[in-house]
Amino acid sequence: MSVDLTTRIGKLTMKNPVTTASGTFASGMQYAEFFELDRLGAVTTKGVSLEPWRGNEGVRIAESPSGMLNSIGLQNPGVEAFCAGDLAWLSQQDVPIIVNVSGHSVAEFAAIIERLEEEGSADAYELNVSCPNVDSGGMTFGTDPEAAARIMAACRKVTERTIIVKLTPNVTDIVSIARAVVDEGADALSLINTLLAMAIDARTRKAVFNRKVAGLSGPAIKPVALRMVYEVHKAIDVPLIGMGGIVCAEDAIEFILAGASAVAVGSANFIDPLASVKVIDGIERYLEDNSIGSVSELVGALE
């Protein structure tokens, strides 16, 4: 039986519902040694800012039971170098590109997208209003519906391409943030970014990370992510990209049943560089085994 894996995220058509979670796949160059990137529904890049960001000093990664903490701090070379390097390379690969965008201000978000529009090779933008690892911008935007809405409105003015807003789980009511950005024209939402967390070294009696707090990802956060995808899907009618702890096809199917039209594989890429393609193959097998003709039939099909 042949099955249809196609999914739509705003104007972006993905040939299968699997992308990579921002910051866990760089721009794919290193992973292209393991598989052809055109297997993916889309590549989502590491976050890009207007100017180069150095990222955080000190420890940046720590393991935790069933997960990992990171405090990268959005290190990236800035949009100019990104366009000349990673984006130029990625646009030669036969795969849709979702560029993840990070700014310290409303104007900065819009300016990055304006620059990327000149290049014209991104298929969609993902606005990271949810990074817990920077002092200004980041998660502070994504925990305030008005601030998130202002960013979305400014970005909507500078592009007609698909805009996805990436939501933080570090809020009590994720639906109100989701609604605020959809009202300003967001085509889709991705969720979740990392959970605010902490690691302490009992031997040194110090926090492991310089900023004390960090972002938790991996299987430990999957139940939280599923609940948030489910809540947003029930309340708002836009495509969702679900992520948080996906390591195998069954995890991905759970997100799709909760209401995700697509999923992203994140921390699992660090354990197995082939994780995302295994998820794609496993979704296909699941559909075949259960005689389901298309993945779209499963979206939100929780009984």
Ligand SMILES: Cc1cc2nc3c(=O)[nH]c(=O)nc-3n(C[C@H](O)[C@H](O)[C@H](O)COP(=O)(O)O)c2cc1C
């Ligand atoms: C090392 C690392 C770097 C990340 N960098 C970004 C980033 O630049 N922009 C962003 O929106 N999310 C970033 N994230 C969050 C992931 O894209 C994803 O939302 C989160 O890790 C949950 O998925 P997972 O449990 O599958 O990893 C990063 C996560 C990790 C682990």
